[in-house]
Amino acid sequence: MTIRPIRNGEGPEVVDLLRRSFITVADRFSLTPENCPKNVAFYTEQRFEEDVDRGMRYYLLEEEGQLRGCVALEPARPGVVYLGRLAVLPNHRSQGFGQALIRHIFEEARQMGIGRVEIGIIEADTDLKNWYRQFGFESTGTKTFDHLPFVVGFMAAEL
Numbered sequence: 001m002t003i004r005p006i007r008n009g010e011g012p013e014v015v016d017l018l019r020r021s022f023i024t025v026a027d028r029f030s031l032t033p034e035n036c037p038k039n040v041a042f043y044t045e046q047r048f049e050e051d052v053d054r055g056m057r058y059y060l061l062e063e064e065g066q067l068r069g070c071v072a073l074e075p076a077r078p079g080v081v082y083l084g085r086l087a088v089l090p091n092h093r094s095q096g097f098g099q100a101l102i103r104h105i106f107e108e109a110r111q112m113g114i115g116r117v118e119i120g121i122i123e124a125d126t127d128l129k130n131w132y133r134q135f136g137f138e139s140t141g142t143k144t145f146d147h148l149p150f151v152v153g154f155m156a157a158e159l
């Protein structure tokens with residue numbers, strides 16, 4: 001298993017991976033292109049390009065030369081980054097890939113001199129929230145947005 005930065009031209013593959021991974025989330029929480037067009041289950045190449053232009057940096061996890069998962073890091077404020085777009089393909093979950101991607105981002109962030117990593121999740125996804133706690137993430141609050149049909153839970157980990 002290797003984790004490496006995305007290469008030029010890999011956008012379409014990553015968009016496909018994210019859509020196929022997040023569809024399980026969309027199904028569980030009844031998210032559709034109509035009620036939640038911004039969900040990663042409905043990600044597009046145009047949005048991928050916009051994210052990269054904004055400074056989002058993707059890392060890809062491969063096993064046996066095949067793309068299995070990804071994660072992204074985005075500068076937030078001085079000393080703080082957002083971790084997002086964490087995804088492992090449904091058939092390859094529960095093998096530690098998600099954990100490896102988080103630890104990789106922590107390592108990258110430390111090397112950048114970053115002291116805090118923040119995430120936003122679906123607050124009602126308690127299994128996911130508990131899973132993040134093992135890496136040191138703690139809940140910092142919740143927020144309701146007009147354009148989202150779920151409450152967002154924020155978490156942060158100090159490195």
Ligand SMILES: CC(C)(COP(=O)(O)OP(=O)(O)OC[C@H]1O[C@@H](n2cnc3c(N)ncnc32)[C@H](O)[C@@H]1OP(=O)(O)O)[C@@H](O)C(=O)NCCC(=O)NCCS
Nearest residue numbers: 021086087088093094095096097098099120121127128131
């Ligand atoms: C979250 C995710 C990346 C974890 O990937 P993974 O490779 O399975 O992670 P690991 O193998 O390191 O850890 C597995 C553990 O994840 C936990 N877990 C994480 N999210 C979970 C969720 N939403 N529901 C149930 N269990 C979850 C389970 O405890 C699981 O333990 P198990 O193997 O005993 O069942 C993967 O489930 C995924 O892609 N989910 C869809 C996208 C998503 O929710 N991303 C996070 C958005 S903030």
